[in-house]
Amino acid sequence: MLNGIPIKPHGRFMKLDIQEIETFLRVAELGSVSLAAQQLGVAKSVVSKRLSDLERHLGAKLLFRSTRKVAPTDSGQRFYQQAKAALAELRSAAEAVAFEDGSLAGRLRILAPMSFGTLWLAPRLAEFMRQHPQLELALQLDDRVSDFEREGYDLCLRISRLHDSALIARRLGSSPRVVCCSPDYIREHGAPERLEQLLEHPCIGYCNLSAGQLWSFDDPADAQRPLTLAPGGRFTSNNGEAMRDAALAGLGVAVLPRFIVQHDLQAGRLVQVLAEARPTDDEICALYPRARRASLKVQTLCDFLQRALANESWAGP
Structure with a gap:
């Protein structure tokens, strides 16, 4: 472990401590002394001392501190960009040898x-x-x-x-993703036979992103322009397993990643529909x-x- 980097600015020597620099980088990234202390596993007072020591060694103010937030000064932002890249290169060099x-x-x-x-x-x-x-x-x-x-x-x-x-x-x-629903849903509502018929069925949506409400399918006639639908339904979630559970309960048709539903498809708890329609892979x-x-x-x-x-x-x- 390197203890420090000797530098001679303006005719005087100083010693930059790697631990102080890493602490500054974490505080600048998180905007919080408390969060940085938590991630580093040390007390807030230790983080504050490292920051003060680094600023003293550099002879420059690196951070604006308030009761709500900590943010880099202009000097601090410049130091952050160069120090982060330099430490990354130093770690890579050390790892390559060690x-x-x-x-x-x-x-x-x-x-x-x-x-x-x-x-x-x-x-x-x-x-x-x-x-x-x-x-x-x-x-x-x-x-x-x-x-x-x-x-x-x-x-x-x-x-x-x-x-x-x-x-x-x-x-x-x-x-890869698959269009699927439960056998009970098919018995009660029937299965969609064409892509556009999805608009007639309750569908289970992903709501983590606004684009999640658009279902995208590969177009055999034009690979660069996928077919998109905006289905509706009573249930949306920001989690794929919750969407799978809703499909298992018969609440509608879902487009889900195969890694989430593969066992349910193999066990017959879910059924693939519109097998000829290929949802665009993620x-x-x-x-x-x-x-x-x-x-x-x-x-x-x-x-x-x-x-x-x-x-x-x-x-x-």
Whole structure:
């Protein structure tokens, strides 16, 4: 562990402590001394002292402090951008030397969707940790779209059709979806036989994003312009497992990822309808900031997850 970086500004030497810099980065990202202390596992007084020491060493005010929020000054913002990139490069260099044998150590914070995390990701992460016994993982499951970099995550997994120029997305695989409902629903209401007939059926909607109320299907005549429908229904949710449960209860027709409904389809608890209509696949992506390269830990985990997805019967290429 490096204790500090000697620098000589304006004719005087000073020593920058890596721990102080990392603490400043976390406070700047979270906008809160309390939250930073909680994530770092130290007292607020320790965080405050590290910040004060860093400002004293630099001879510059880095943060505006109020009773509500902490925000970087102009100097603090410049220091944040360069220090974050520099520390990322330093970690990558250290990892490349320290773990030449392929082992991994340290802490990795991951943000992932709720259903994907509980049904598929968590068991794979447990296997990954068994392969790397010195590695620590912190997994946060949340379907919301967040500024994961500012919240201190090393990696964010998303399942969507992502278009975000501020992030680097590594595609790990695809998540095919299926139109389905329960056998009881079909006995009571009949099954839709054409795509447009979905507008005549109660449908179960995903409400985490406004675009979730639009169902998108591949158009065999034009791959670049999918067919879209805006079905209605009595039940919406921001969680795929809750949507599956509503479909099992016969509340309507749903478009759901195969990783959520594969066992119910195999057991006959749900039935695929409109088999000829192909809902547009979502992409399973690993995201990390464009401003820095992925660390060795992130790269190794992404390689592992990509191989695991390639072996799943429900996943697309």
